[in-house]
Amino acid sequence: MTPDQFRALGYKLIDWIADYRETVEERRVMSNEAPGAVRAKLPPSPPEEPESFDAILADFERIVVPGVTHWNHPRFFAYFPSNTTLSAVLGDLLASGLGAQCMSWQTSPAGTELEEVVMDWLRQMLGLPDLFRGAIQDTSSGATLVAMLCARERSTKDARLAGGLQSCPAPLVVYVSDQAHSSVDKAIALAGIGRDQVRTIETDERYAIRVDRLRARLEEDVRAGNKPCAIVATIGTTATTAVDPLEPLRELAQRYGAWLHVDAAMAGIAMIAPECRAHWSGIEGVDSITVDPHKWLGTGMHCTAYYVRDPAYLTRVMSTQPSYLRTAADDKVTNFRDWGIPLGRRFRALKLWCLLREQGTSGLLGRIRRDLANAQWLSAQVANEPGWEVVAPVLFQTVCVRHVPEGLRTDAEIDAHNQSWADRINEDGRAYLTSTVVNGRRIVRVSIGAEPTELEHVAQLWDSMRATVARRP
Amino acid sequence: MTPDQFRALGYKLIDWIADYRETVEERRVMSNEAPGAVRAKLPPSPPEEPESFDAILADFERIVVPGVTHWNHPRFFAYFPSNTTLSAVLGDLLASGLGAQCMSWQTSPAGTELEEVVMDWLRQMLGLPDLFRGAIQDTSSGATLVAMLCARERSTKDARLAGGLQSCPAPLVVYVSDQAHSSVDKAIALAGIGRDQVRTIETDERYAIRVDRLRARLEEDVRAGNKPCAIVATIGTTATTAVDPLEPLRELAQRYGAWLHVDAAMAGIAMIAPECRAHWSGIEGVDSITVDPHKWLGTGMHCTAYYVRDPAYLTRVMSTQPSYLRTAADDKVTNFRDWGIPLGRRFRALKLWCLLREQGTSGLLGRIRRDLANAQWLSAQVANEPGWEVVAPVLFQTVCVRHVPEGLRTDAEIDAHNQSWADRINEDGRAYLTSTVVNGRRIVRVSIGAEPTELEHVAQLWDSMRATVARRP
Numbered sequence: 025m026t027p028d029q030f031r032a033l034g035y036k037l038i039d040w041i042a043d044y045r046e047t048v049e050e051r052r053v054m055s056n057e058a059p060g061a062v063r064a065k066l067p068p069s070p071p072e073e074p075e076s077f078d079a080i081l082a083d084f085e086r087i088v089v090p091g092v093t094h095w096n097h098p099r100f101f102a103y104f105p106s107n108t109t110l111s112a113v114l115g116d117l118l119a120s121g122l123g124a125q126c127m128s129w130q131t132s133p134a135g136t137e138l139e140e141v142v143m144d145w146l147r148q149m150l151g152l153p154d155l156f157r158g159a160i161q162d163t164s165s166g167a168t169l170v171a172m173l174c175a176r177e178r179s180t181k182d183a184r185l186a187g188g189l190q191s192c193p194a195p196l197v198v199y200v201s202d203q204a205h206s207s208v209d210k211a212i213a214l215a216g217i218g219r220d221q222v223r224t225i226e227t228d229e230r231y232a233i234r235v236d237r238l239r240a241r242l243e244e245d246v247r248a249g250n251k252p253c254a255i256v257a258t259i260g261t262t263a264t265t266a267v268d269p270l271e272p273l274r275e276l277a278q279r280y281g282a283w284l285h286v287d288a289a290m291a292g293i294a295m296i297a298p299e300c301r302a303h304w305s306g307i308e309g310v311d312s313i314t315v316d317p318h319k320w321l322g323t324g325m326h327c328t329a330y331y332v333r334d335p336a337y338l339t340r341v342m343s344t345q346p347s348y349l350r351t352a353a354d355d356k357v358t359n360f361r362d363w364g365i366p367l368g369r370r371f372r373a374l375k376l377w378c379l380l381r382e383q384g385t386s387g388l389l390g391r392i393r394r395d396l397a398n399a400q401w402l403s404a405q406v407a408n409e410p411g412w413e414v415v416a417p418v419l420f421q422t423v424c425v426r427h428v429p430e431g432l433r434t435d436a437e438i439d440a441h442n443q444s445w446a447d448r449i450n451e452d453g454r455a456y457l458t459s460t461v462v463n464g465r466r467i468v469r470v471s472i473g474a475e476p477t478e479l480e481h482v483a484q485l486w487d488s489m490r491a492t493v494a495r496r497p
Numbered sequence: 498m499t500p501d502q503f504r505a506l507g508y509k510l511i512d513w514i515a516d517y518r519e520t521v522e523e524r525r526v527m528s529n530e531a532p533g534a535v536r537a538k539l540p541p542s543p544p545e546e547p548e549s550f551d552a553i554l555a556d557f558e559r560i561v562v563p564g565v566t567h568w569n570h571p572r573f574f575a576y577f578p579s580n581t582t583l584s585a586v587l588g589d590l591l592a593s594g595l596g597a598q599c600m601s602w603q604t605s606p607a608g609t610e611l612e613e614v615v616m617d618w619l620r621q622m623l624g625l626p627d628l629f630r631g632a633i634q635d636t637s638s639g640a641t642l643v644a645m646l647c648a649r650e651r652s653t654k655d656a657r658l659a660g661g662l663q664s665c666p667a668p669l670v671v672y673v674s675d676q677a678h679s680s681v682d683k684a685i686a687l688a689g690i691g692r693d694q695v696r697t698i699e700t701d702e703r704y705a706i707r708v709d710r711l712r713a714r715l716e717e718d719v720r721a722g723n724k725p726c727a728i729v730a731t732i733g734t735t736a737t738t739a740v741d742p743l744e745p746l747r748e749l750a751q752r753y754g755a756w757l758h759v760d761a762a763m764a765g766i767a768m769i770a771p772e773c774r775a776h777w778s779g780i781e782g783v784d785s786i787t788v789d790p791h792k793w794l795g796t797g798m799h800c801t802a803y804y805v806r807d808p809a810y811l812t813r814v815m816s817t818q819p820s821y822l823r824t825a826a827d828d829k830v831t832n833f834r835d836w837g838i839p840l841g842r843r844f845r846a847l848k849l850w851c852l853l854r855e856q857g858t859s860g861l862l863g864r865i866r867r868d869l870a871n872a873q874w875l876s877a878q879v880a881n882e883p884g885w886e887v888v889a890p891v892l893f894q895t896v897c898v899r900h901v902p903e904g905l906r907t908d909a910e911i912d913a914h915n916q917s918w919a920d921r922i923n924e925d926g927r928a929y930l931t932s933t934v935v936n937g938r939r940i941v942r943v944s945i946g947a948e949p950t951e952l953e954h955v956a957q958l959w960d961s962m963r964a965t966v967a968r969r970p
């Protein structure tokens with residue numbers, strides 16, 4: 025493809041995206057393609073000869089787009105917001121166009137230094153003290169794995185240098201709440217720590233970790249000769265956006281020499297609003313934090329912000345110094361290849377830079393407050409409607425609900441009814457929301473915060489919810 | 498930003514990229530910004546109010562671009578090719594525009610099924626047997642970590658389910674050649690295996706692993722009560738693109754119950770050319786393979802193809818099944834969230850699909866054969882020039898050279914001279930190449946394969962090399 029062909033096609037794609045974003049509301053939110061339907065429309069073998077990009081674009085519209093669930097749709101209320109704002113689309117386009125590989129400072133100095141600057145801008149926006157340093161990681165799953173690996177190495181006095189984890193006699197134990205994200209369990213397992221070494225601590229009526237139970241388990245483990253390795257706190261759990269209390273966790277982590285990692289993947293972005301920061305009071309005392317600008321903030325995948333208080337320890341665990349990667353500048357610069365698992369690094373800071381500048385702190389704050397207010401509005405509607413319940417405190421932008429109609433008696437019937445009305449809304453295509461199980465009961469989560477979601481869309485969802493339960497299948 | 502503003506700005510960016518690619522040859526290859534220079538031009542705090550995108554673009558040109566090293570420059574000969582073809586730029590733009598999050602089949606069926614199809618297309622193009630199944634990972638570093646974690650779990654009979662690695666008495670050992678990439682050592686360490694449990698096996702005069710030495714170490718370890726966990730073979734080592742012999746490694750891996758992982762990150766793409774496939778003869782017997790379409794092929798970061806012969810084992814190690822991720826389709830579909838470390842997944846298959854179709858097998862084959870031929874051409878020039886040496890077999894697109902001028906006696910002097918002429922070419926900006934140490938001696942690598950690199954550019958480099966050593970500083 026010549027640059028001139030690229031120019032003509034590029035305009036066409038820009039138009040397609042502009043039209044798509046302008047009209048996305050007319051589409052159904054969740055794709056209703058059957059399993060295998062997309063695959064069946066694609067040839068089983070690659071083309072021998074070059075094809076025209078127009079043919080590719082036609083197939084994109086005919087085959088791919090019907091198989092897409094629209095995460096940037098104003099009635100996307102499933103999982104969590106995963107916004108890709110148009111300014112971030114442009115920033116990421118520049119990254120592709122340059123095609124720079126930013127593994128080391130020298131392989132593109134601007135790749136490293138812009139990342140240092142925007143990670144620090146974001147730190148300031150979140151109200152984090154300046155003792156934290158940040159690097160972009162692919163996902164919070166990856167960042168949490170990095171945290172668990174560092175915790176393991178600190179607990180074992182750098183066992184990787186000799187003997188490995190097998191040489192450490194005292195079993196390492198990690199403490200999480202029963203509301204922690206599945207990626208935390210996965211990270212612990214991948215770090216080589218057994219499932220029976222994970223202490224799943226009960227939560228209270230607000231789904232926050234019970235500090236008394238945690239303390240008791242820590243004491244019990246130490247008596248038994250186990251070694252507390254890490255405590256993982258969540259600010260904004262997946263199911264109900266509950267908040268673990270950092271102040272007492274920090275005290276316990278310090279007393280027992282455990283790493284304190286904070287998973288604020290979704291809700292961390294709320295800290296742009298100063299009125300939310302009480303939710304992570306004590307954050308200055310933790311070892312590591314993960315927050316995802318690719319969720320609510322809007323950079324698009326992949327852009328996880330991983331902050332640590334001791335970058336020297338992070339790079340000690342993650343660095344390698346082969347001769348083919350050494351550069352003359354190494355003593356004077358940051359080499360982000362040593363801040364995580366991957367060596368190769370796309371120029372991801374560009375999209376975050378474009379987004380933060382194009383929206384400004386005030387613009388982002390306005391959007392976050394809009395979403396927080398919309399969640400409060402929906403919560404009030406649900407609470408005031410007979411038969412409906414808000415089943416968890418609404419601390420951020422997620423409202424967890426349940427409909428308990430007259431006539432249904434058993435828990436199983438009520439669970440099935442709630443799964444059913446959510447499924448019917450999703451299948452109908454008007455909106456998309458997802459359910460989960462909390463305390464053994466099925467609940468439906470309304471996760472507000474897609475960039476185009478205004479109050480009217482939340483109101484439309486609420487109308488759909490009431491209408492759907494009224495016409496039982 | 499409204500869709501209409503996006504349209505106007507998008508055109509401008511498309512034009513910028515087209516112009517950039519058209520004129521990149523006029524730029525110096527390696528950025529000559531001093532450490533801290535880019536950072537010094539950026540404000541220390543984020544903007545309070547929204548800024549115009551035109552201001553951002555102006556800063557992009559003024560601050561960012563001078564700090565970029567141009568990986569898509571025709572005289573980029575450093576590290577390895579990391580191409581972002583214009584068709585992949587467009588494919589990735591569509592992925593950003595859609596903003597789909599493809600963690601589960603249901604969260605965008607086309608995201609999963611297009612990935613299944615293009616991973617299979619690429620498998621066919623590489624001549625891999627159809628017993629392999631592939632998934633896109635972020636980098637080969639990440640994929641190699643996944644391989645080591647699976648190897649560890651297989652060797653310990655799924656220790657993560659109880660007791661973890663600490664419960665396994667026999668020390669796990671992993672075998673790599675002394676030419677393996679640093680990411681392999683890193684992956685082993687992150688898997689919890691100590692540095693003293695890594696057996697670094699000597700290589701022969703072609704820098705391939707010595708099978709006799711490997712066999713002896715395996716026997717010795719088993720006698721000592723250690724447990725062979727994995728053997729990592731490289732097809733195309735980083736320093737000299739050497740090739741480990743897979744047939745005997747496969748026999749040893751089978752006999753000792755070790756996982757056999759193949760790192761073909763850079764050179765695997767050469768297998769599009771059938772005449773190269775003898776280099777990985779025996780590939781059908783390995784457990785896992787990593788090949789990077791974001792290097793020589795041209796998808797841009799991040800797009801690593803990770804192939805395994807037993808996807809059920811991979812997903813057993815990587816899967817989590819929390820209630821909030823379960824969908825009704827789970828039994829009938831692939832959920833790529835269970836094929837690697839990250840949960841969230843960008844729609845990366847789109848850029849690979851666009852690239853494979855726009856170029857076709859014949860187009861890609863032509864480009865790869867051009868690069869192989871250019872490497873042979875340079876190798877012949879160097880070999881025929883007095884004072885110059887080709888220091889390793891040229892199996893793919895990398896030519897390792899050394900200049901040994903008359904008058905320099907000691908190894909240290911010759912090493913310094915070779916570092917010096919490479920540095921002077923880089924600083925001058927005409928080309929960019931990197932050095933490494935092999936067998937204790939400094940060599941310079943000429944890695945050919947940037948998409949715009951034609952024979953004339955290789956000839957220009959060769960002219961520069963001779964001219965540079967002729968004017969000693």
